[in-house]
Amino acid sequence: MNPSPSSIIFGKAWLYCTVFLTGAAVMVIELLGTRLIAPFYGASLYVWTSLIAVTLIALAIGYYLGGIWADRARSGLSLIIAASGLLTLIIPWLTGPVLLATDPLGLRLGSFVSTLILFSPSLIMLGMVGPFAVKLSTSALANVGASTGSIYAVSTVGSVIGTLFLGFYLFPLVGSREIFMGLGVSLLILAMAVAWIERKYLNKSITTMVPTALLMAIGLGLYPAIASSGEAEFSNTFQTRFERESLYGWVRVIDKPKENIRLLTADASTIGAASISHGENLLTYQKIVAQIPHLSSNIEKALLIGQGAGHMVATLNKAAIVTDTLEIDLAVAEAASKYFDFIPTGDRIIGDARYEIRQLKGPYDLIILDVFTGGTEPTHLLTVEALTQLHNLLSEHGILALNFVSFLDQGKNPALASVSRTLAQVFSHQQIFISDPGSDFNDFIFLATNHAINLNDDLIPFSDRTWLKQRLLDIDTTHGTILTDNHSNLELLQIRKSEHYRRMIVESIGTRHFIR
Incomplete structure (x- = not known):
């Protein structure tokens, strides 16, 4: 029996919405990545090169693995999105240990390896969404070329909108850690919605709902730990007087009372220093x-x-x-x-x-x-x-x-x-x-x-x-x-x-x- 026009329209709508949102998520992760790496390695050409290279590597792997999975199983899109959400959610929590571990590698190799470890897992999962969506779209529309082109076009439009929304509106108002956690939770919610659609309209097994819900529960359970990991930790040797994540870096005013020094820093640069007692330039x-x-x-x-x-x-x-x-x-x-x-x-x-x-x-x-x-x-x-x-x-x-x-x-x-x-x-x-x-x-x-x-x-x-x-x-x-x-x-x-x-x-x- 041929599908009804309404079911075809619905099939297009939910798939396009999914790839639009995951396409936006890819660019959000890529752009925000430098805000986590830059305070440690600097916002240099090497950091940006690492982020762009890792994004392309991860998407290539995701496209390949997504295509294989889509050919072998008609269900699992919700699980892929849920995994990407969880992996995104834990990025701020992993940043400290990863950066400390890669520090001995130096500026270029250290920035690349830390970027690879932190961002490639979630980007690989997001890359898998496209081929899976193409497979689902092709089975409904029976037009491979048009289906593939429309899926990737919508995903690219999502990336554009995500880039503009992040840079022009979201980032000036919200910190990068909070955006990462919000994005992770949003992907988990999207996964729940996709799982419901898979079960109700595509006659997929209910088992996809179980791991999705489990991942979401784990992710939300990690939220307090992740949030608390962002708190500044200074001994009595240092006192943070001012801290602001701006459009251009992480600006801080740090006092070293024992040495009578007040520092103004932007990411990894000291751009001002004065005595605490008299304020003279140092x-x-x-x-x-x-x-x-x-x-x-x-x-x-x-x-x-x-x-x-x-x-x-x-x-x-x-x-x-x-x-x-x-x-x-x-x-x-x-x-x-x-x-x-x-x-x-x-x-x-x-x-x-x-x-x-x-x-x-x-x-x-x-x-x-x-x-x-x-x-x-x-x-x-x-x-x-x-x-x-x-x-x-x-x-x-x-x-x-x-x-x-x-x-x-x-x-x-x-x-x-x-x-x-x-x-x-x-x-x-x-x-x-x-x-x-x-x-x-x-x-x-x-x-x-x-x-x-x-x-x-x-x-x-x-x-x-x-x-x-x-x-x-x-x-x-x-x-x-x-x-x-x-x-x-x-x-x-x-x-x-x-x-x-x-x-x-x-x-x-x-x-x-x-x-x-």
């Missing part, structure tokens, strides 16, 4: 800012890109310099005001620098580019094109100050050489200073101008001249490359730096500081 490299007003006359207006805790604004304010600040993360700006007493002296801009600097008019007498910290680096801000944009905002005698964290390597580090060669494409003069002459791993301050800076100028106080000359540096640019929007290998050149910096932070604060 980052040595920022002391050079106090010297800059002596290097050029009539500096009245400055732009700081990468506000951090805002100490440089206060320093410039002492020299009667008004400073506009540009910070990508609203949570960082909030923490700076509340816990580091940051008071803006100029315009306060929140946004991505490459976009926002196109909106600025200038001119600025001084631009400070302070975004290349010990952690993940926004390499798109250190290219010929980006520096040209900043150059166009400078006044005739303006100065660009750029802070860069790396190794000295006896002046032969290719990363430092690349920065220098790239600056030379835009500015005719540059001078390089090292923050701590006694250390190989260091902050390096590049001053780029279109005019020569004379450190022997009598306008510069003698003590400042001495301080600067002791830190003046020559580097070998032979092995450097010119960084452009089209090609930048800066992340590759800075792998050793990123791993060394993370080890330093781990020794100072502890590994669990970076685990969500």
Whole structure:
């Protein structure tokens, strides 16, 4: 007997709804994956590469296994979805142990292996949904090509909607751990609905309902344990004053009372440090800012890109310099005001620098580019094109100050050489200073101008001249490359730096500081 039109429509509807929702779940897991991994390994190209590769690997395996299962058994779609829900639900709970176990593998291999362990099981199960749905759709519609195309089209549309909904609406309002748990529970509920349809309309065995219900019960039972695992655990050595998961990272203010230190961190980077008792700046490299007003006359207006805790604004304010600040993360700006007493002296801009600097008019007498910290680096801000944009905002005698964290390597580090060669494409003069002459791993301050800076100028106080000359540096640019929007290998050149910096932070604060 041929199926009725209503049953055909219902068969399409529930299948399309299922693949739409599971398609959305795939992208939610992929996008949220970086928010669990980034605090530990950084939101670098390697983390994103690992997530994309693992997603594709898992889906390929899921498509293959799903096709085999669908050919051998006409029931089980609800069980597949339920398994994906449970595996998604436990991801936040497994994150800590997995990241700790993969830590010795280093940045690239560690991020890939941890991503593979955490996300591939649930993604494999979600990948199995498509072939199973095609099998069910084909038996009802007897049109293999159209059925397959429509199933995967709807699944892809679900992925698109899931991506937009997560990025534009859900994530700004809800934390990543809560989204993971909500997604897991939602998949379990979907599995229950599919099991009911399989039993009532497709005449499948009731046994599919039993494991689905069991998995859901186990998953919901795990919820309190998973939720509690996200609580911050600090000894009396550390006190978390502020914690916010923003669109760009995990922002924290951490006090170390015994050492009289207050830290502002974003994921695995320390972007501000001050004494708890008096609030004075503890980052040595920022002391050079106090010297800059002596290097050029009539500096009245400055732009700081990468506000951090805002100490440089206060320093410039002492020299009667008004400073506009540009910070990508609203949570960082909030923490700076509340816990580091940051008071803006100029315009306060929140946004991505490459976009926002196109909106600025200038001119600025001084631009400070302070975004290349010990952690993940926004390499798109250190290219010929980006520096040209900043150059166009400078006044005739303006100065660009750029802070860069790396190794000295006896002046032969290719990363430092690349920065220098790239600056030379835009500015005719540059001078390089090292923050701590006694250390190989260091902050390096590049001053780029279109005019020569004379450190022997009598306008510069003698003590400042001495301080600067002791830190003046020559580097070998032979092995450097010119960084452009089209090609930048800066992340590759800075792998050793990123791993060394993370080890330093781990020794100072502890590994669990970076685990969500």
